[in-house]
Amino acid sequence: MEGVDHLAHERNKSEFDVDAMKIVWAGSPHAFVVSDRISKLVASDPGFRKDNRSTLSRKELFKNTLRKAAYAWKTIIDLHLSEEEAAKLRFYVDEPAFTDVHWGMFIPAIKGQGTEEQQQKWLPLAYKMQIIGCYAQTELGHGSNVQGLETTATFDPQTDEFIIHSPTLTSSKWWPGGLGKVATHAIAYALLIVGGREQGVHGFIVQLRSLEDHSPLPGMTVGDIGMKFGNGAYNAMDNGVLRFDHVRIPRNQMLMRVSQVTCEGKYKQSDVPRQLVYGAMLYVRQTIVADASCALSRAVCIATRYSAVRRQFGSQNGGPETQVIDYKTQQSRLFPLLASAYAFRFVGEWLKWLYADVTQRLQANDFSTLPEAHACTAGLKSLTTTATADGIEECRKLCGGHGYLCSSGLPELFAVYVPACTYEGENTVLLLQVARFLMKTVSQLGSSKKPVGTIAYMTRVEHLMQCRCGVQRGFAELSADLVEAAVAHCQLLVVSKFIEKLQQEIPGKGVKQQLEVLCNIYALFLLHKHQGDFLSTGCITPKHAALANDELRSLYSQVRPNAIALVDAFNYTDHYLGSILGCYDGNVYPKLYEAAWKDPLNESVVPDGYHQYIRPLLKQEIRTARL
């Protein structure tokens, strides 16, 4: 039935003020208003249509992405959108594109690592999109090991230039988004060589393509690296390959905030730490944590609405069958994911604050919190992306067979999301960085350097004092266990930031109570999942473990009547969700049926290839037919 809200009875059950929860989710009344307006603007504009993506060939998909990016830019200019509104528009257009890396990495890298003068020269061009940038760090042979990069930048004092060169096949830049076909410029990372001495990896602004006809400049071999996981999905992005053959760039195109090369060929290090070369990664990891809650909430919204629509078994006296959301097994898989979406939202908010704080301190030459900020961004990036990728797949399974259809939106969401576990730092590699930070802290326990901030709790964990002398030995040998410790540390962060959120004033009828229920689910689910660790370390008794399990069941019952309203609070349009199973009105079956007929395979009743392959088979002519 068109126009009927099939989920109205669910919405009527809710015990809290959904509009107030929408503001909590958005972060502020202002953020809600902007997000609501821009999402509706995108949803109502046929220029941003995306329901045909999975049927396009790679070339068609790519061209369509270029069209959308240009159309989005025109909309931003025509409507005089602010930076905040423009970012929201790109978000709701919901298509991986070169613009993500231009705005998300190229510009932040110049801001973080460029001198004032360099920023003044390059940022206005980038902001107006008169140049399009990518972030060319990873090579064919090295991604995680940044110090192992082989591209060289050799200073030539005769011409006051750097010679950028790819000496081996494995030194080819490989993966950068936007590089393959679009970017005119790159921040390329290369091993700096001055006066014959290697000075570590640095960033350089390199023009790749002509601003007149887009052809690669002399000395550049550049192209796309090929199809990636999933049809459609991330294939809208032109991840690229690039080789430099003795390409010359002016000296002032080395990003020189952290260290400088003079025209006489002197290498000078500022008093800022070398790790600032990694600053763009700090920034992007923080945005990835914020984005995790969006991707997970999207999958959870689809699975929750569909679970309320779908009925299987349990009909009494010819009455309706049971909604699958009422099965305790469904609840025990779905509701912890719902709780995780909210938990990641709040930890993402906090990380944004932490990043702003560390940036302010860095500008004032206070580098004291940089290691903590690195550990938090790296650890939370790893934890939230792993949980989100796993969560999207679980949501697909929670939707049964229909979850496997592209029209459910879940396969594409998974395919686009899952590389987040790899890009911007492979997740295990990042956890090892957290472990290193934790072990460094443990080794300093008892000294005058007291742990503060997110590691202040360590002084309260007595047995850590006993193991502090052994932590510098056997790091590699124990690394698998240390990675688990790193995850536990990050989970503690997530739980404590959720609790801190609840200590704030939260307006709206029943909103705080709902969030308390979700926070308890998040924490108790972790305790339940890792009860072996808690029991074996004597942190809890078997009785506590059983109580936690009982409490979880009771909490699931409390969520049940509010489940639909809790996902409505994400305020996603049907356009953004891109899912028949998750559509707002719950009118799933007619929409699924209709969508099937739109598949290109259904354009003719008898398929292409019938006369060539099916008929000969049926007529037993197969031995004589030429295949």
Ligand SMILES: CCCCC/C=C\C/C=C\C/C=C\C=C\C(=O)SCCNC(=O)CCNC(=O)[C@H](O)C(C)(C)COP(=O)(O)OP(=O)(O)OC[C@H]1O[C@@H](n2cnc3c(N)ncnc32)[C@H](O)[C@@H]1OP(=O)(O)O
């Ligand atoms: C709206 C905007 C959207 C933006 C885009 C959003 C989403 C993304 C969308 C699509 C994807 C697009 C782009 C993807 C881009 C990329 O993937 S870019 C490439 C990213 N590459 C990596 O992340 C590589 C990972 N490797 C590393 O980070 C380092 O090499 C590693 C830390 C693993 C090792 O470093 P190394 O120097 O070799 O060794 P150490 O372990 O000795 O470290 C030295 C010290 O430096 C500290 N440190 C390391 N990293 C940082 C950092 N980022 N910030 C601050 N400090 C750092 C480390 O802790 C050591 O300190 P100590 O010596 O212990 O004190």
Ligand SMILES: Cc1cc2nc3c(=O)[nH]c(=O)nc-3n(C[C@H](O)[C@H](O)[C@H](O)COP(=O)(O)OP(=O)(O)OC[C@H]3O[C@@H](n4cnc5c(N)ncnc54)[C@H](O)[C@@H]3O)c2cc1C
């Ligand atoms: C979709 C996508 C977009 C990307 N975009 C960009 C971009 O715009 N710009 C850019 O520069 N790069 C980009 N990348 C590259 C990305 O940053 C790297 O792939 C990533 O950093 C992982 O590095 P790697 O591929 O070398 O993995 P590897 O390090 O080779 O990882 C392989 C395995 O080895 C393990 N491993 C590695 N080192 C260690 C260690 N020390 N201890 C224990 N285990 C270890 C890892 O855990 C993993 O299991 C992108 C990648 C993808 C998939």
